[in-house]
Amino acid sequence: MRRLTTILFLTFCFYNLTASPQAPDFLIVGKDTVAIYFLPLNKLDTTKQKEFFHNLNLSNNDINISVNLWRGYQAFWKLEDDKLYLVGLKSCPNSDKILGSTFTSSYVNGKVFANWFSSYLAIAKDKILKWDGVFSRTYFKEDILEFKNGVLTNRRQVINYIDLENGISRLDKKVITDTIFYKINQLNWEKLSNCGCDDKYEITINEKGKIGKIASVPLFDTKKENDEYAVEQKKCIKKFKKQLNDLQFDIIKWNGNAYQEKFIFEIFYTVDNKLENWTE
Numbered sequence: 359m360r361r362l363t364t365i366l367f368l369t370f371c372f373y374n375l376t377a378s379p380q381a382p383d384f385l386i387v388g389k390d391t392v393a394i395y396f397l398p399l400n401k402l403d404t405t406k407q408k409e410f411f412h413n414l415n416l417s418n419n420d421i422n423i424s425v426n427l428w429r430g431y432q433a434f435w436k437l438e439d440d441k442l443y444l445v446g447l448k449s450c451p452n453s454d455k456i457l458g459s460t461f462t463s464s465y466v467n468g469k470v471f472a473n474w475f476s477s478y479l480a481i482a483k484d485k486i487l488k489w490d491g492v493f494s495r496t497y498f499k500e501d502i503l504e505f506k507n508g509v510l511t512n513r514r515q516v517i518n519y520i521d522l523e524n525g526i527s528r529l530d531k532k533v534i535t536d537t538i539f540y541k542i543n544q545l546n547w548e549k550l551s552n553c554g555c556d557d558k559y560e561i562t563i564n565e566k567g568k569i570g571k572i573a574s575v576p577l578f579d580t581k582k583e584n585d586e587y588a589v590e591q592k593k594c595i596k597k598f599k600k601q602l603n604d605l606q607f608d609i610i611k612w613n614g615n616a617y618q619e620k621f622i623f624e625i626f627y628t629v630d631n632k633l634e635n636w637t638e
Contacts, residue, residue: 378425386436417452440510443469473508516614525608551627555594565616567607
């Protein structure tokens with residue numbers, strides 16, 4: 359008789375459980391002011407960034423700094439005549455002085471043309487779909503605004519959740535982990551345990567909603583460079599990959615871009631006839 363227990367928890371790029379959620383910047387579009395989880399000031403060259411933070415620090419008594427605002431500012435941006443402008447800093451009486459000292463002659467009529475910004479901003483058009491636990495996030499539907507040297511070059515709406523026919527839902531993390539756990543448990547674990555397959559694994563759902571890369575994350579001090587261990591782990595991963603190959607999950611995108619989601623499975627085998635799994 360046997361018992362297979364897993365500890366399941368979600369990880370993906372940028373995810374940080376120890377950091378505090380950070381407040382957004384704001385974008386003025388027509389009569390609307392929307393939160394944006396992007397920081398166009400981070401695209402400034404290093405010298406200009408240092409100037410900005412130096413001037414910001416001189417006025418830090420006037421800025422609402424908190425655990426949710428480690429960068430020390432919230433900027434207001436404005437889309438005007440298809441151009442992106444920096445127009446102020448929230449809750450900062452010295453906003454004009456800071457921006458004027460930083461951008462000098464480029465600060466005209468209370469605004470700075472963001473000609474350094476060649477990237478995109480996303481505006482939420484639906485409820486939140488995913489976030490990294492700190493700042494970056496994506497929504498079921500978004501307007502994507504693309505800029506080149508501060509000039510708007512394209513605006514499009516994207517749908518970030520594709521509900522495939524017969525696809526497995528990715529709206530509930532437990533559904534995902536339970537599905538993968540169930541499939542893995544169908545393998546012959548009496549034999550796999552003897553091969554050292556009870557270990558920690560990172561399993562990726564790729565941009566097509568299929569199981570992608572599976573990598574070993576050793577539980578103990580076993581060295582990856584150990585040839586025998588490496589050979590056995592490759593065999594285990596090959597079996598997992600084959601077992602999970604037929605799974606098709608719904609597709610998720612992040613701001614309209616390809617997105618991969620990673621899960622950590624910690625698997626160990628004991629002599630009990632009970633199956634359990636839980637998520638951290």
